[in-house]
């Protein structure tokens with residue numbers, strides 16, 4: 001048994017590169033975000049340098065047009081991106097997974113109705129749904145943005161959960177579990193959730209990327225977290241006027257956003273490969 | 283002798299097709315009964331009907347009385363109580379009948395735990411582990427400590443089927459259904475599993491409904507057999523009579539074909 005696993009691991013060493021690259025791309029902003037709680041090079045909204053200074057010793061990533069330190073903003077932005085991504089995915093998954101499993105178990109009619117409902121909601125861009133939710137609130141806040149994005153993601157998660165659950169429900173081991181008296185709740189908990197998780201996880205990573213991007217877009221439009229929350233989207237928006245004279249102000253948050261989204265996807269892919277080699281599908 | 287299972291005038295049909303019709307048979311406690319039929323004759327559907335697990339598209343009518351309770355038309359709540367308690371099934375393909383992501387030990391432990399609770403016995407972790415070990419011993423699984431932690435794809439086909447049998451026995455059912463439990467296995471392993479099943483049901487005093495298209499295998503296990511074709515009963519009776527002096531022409535052709543197959547095998551050797 002151990003030999004089998006080792007061989008699978010060696011064959012999968014290329015897949016491990018995916019996993020490691022993903023871990024690094026996610027790990028760096030995660031670390032930066034965590035460190036930003038206790039330490040940043042400068043205070044977030046203080047004008048600590050000249051305007052639009054090029055990256056150098058005093059300001060590793062330069063300063064923006066108000067003379068604020070960009071590295072500090074990037075670090076706080078990493079925190080915001082991760083909180084928004086995780087929060088939105090958590091809300092979207094909580095609603096989506098529940099509705100998806102319910103739909104898979106529902107009567108034919110209710111299932112069709114729920115499936116159609118998911119499809120209609122998915123036809124609206126996540127960003128649009130999020131903007132509508134934000135519009136119902138008095139003022140923009142980080143919490144509102146997270147809630148809005150979570151609600152926007154829920155139907156996407158719901159649809160994929162429904163399909164995955166139906167696939168698992170058709171498997172022999174579900175009949176085998178039922179035939180020895182396992183109740184439906186136990187089957188959902190012990191067989192369905194673990195077996196849809198590897199595939200759902202990859203999809204949730206995708207949604208995480210979507211949420212982070214959407215938050216950046218909301219901030220860019222001024223509907224995201226208000227200052228002093230530096231979000232990467234807000235930085236992009238503020239750097240808009242100085243793209244030619246001081247490109248680092250726009251390039252760096254853009255790169256950070258890109259790296260995080262790619263990283264989460266690579267990480268999820270790598271983890272799924274791990275699980276499927278455990279399943280013996282290596 | 284009292285009955286564990288009575289099937290009367292069972293009819294299984296989809297909206298546009300009758301799949302099983304007019305099927306009647308009974309099984310007494312401790313009896314080993316063989317259900318023979320070619321592929322598509324409705325054997326698996328009959329076994330699913332007994333456990334109340336027919337696909338939604340198929341409707342059952344007639345009567346199935348299992349351990350004194352009516353199965354046809356019973357609500358799911360009642361059926362969950364019957365499954366495991368009165369009946370358990372071992373399926374044809376042990377690889378797909380086990381959850382690929384759950385260690386084998388836990389797959390056996392779950393029905394053990396449910397049964398201990400049902401019987402009002404203590405169900406702490408050591409109690410359950412002890413029972414799992416006993417079961418693995420009963421089905422002659424080697425190296426239980428290692429196998430408990432292994433996943434289905436990490437053990438052999440024969441060992442997987444032994445795990446599936448252990449899961450079924452963990453429920454301590456009154457009736458064990460084995461739906462072609464040896465078809466997916468090689469000949470040597472087949473013989474081992476058949477011997478194991480036979481000695482287990484004899485030792486535990488439970489009834490066995492053994493489903494197969496292989497006359498030789500059924501002959502080794504069953505005391506009484508029924509031959510099915512296209513959802514109908516063709517012939518039923520004591521195994522040695524039906525399998526050596528069949529009255530019906532279809533059974534005769536099956537027996538003759540099996541004999542020719544055996545002869546060909548021996549000619550090869």
Ligand SMILES: Nc1ncnc2c1ncn2[C@@H]1O[C@H](COP(=O)(O)OP(=O)(O)OP(=O)(O)O)[C@@H](O)[C@H]1O
Nearest residue numbers: 296301319320321322323324325326327328337339
């Ligand atoms: N869900 C279903 N809907 C419609 N027809 C079905 C369904 N499941 C099985 N059948 C049909 O019912 C008939 C009997 O199937 P069953 O699985 O009971 O055969 P079997 O005797 O077990 O054969 P095998 O030896 O191949 O396992 C087949 O003709 C099959 O096509």
Ligand SMILES: [Mg+2]
Nearest residue numbers: 325326327461
């Ligand atoms: Mg079958």
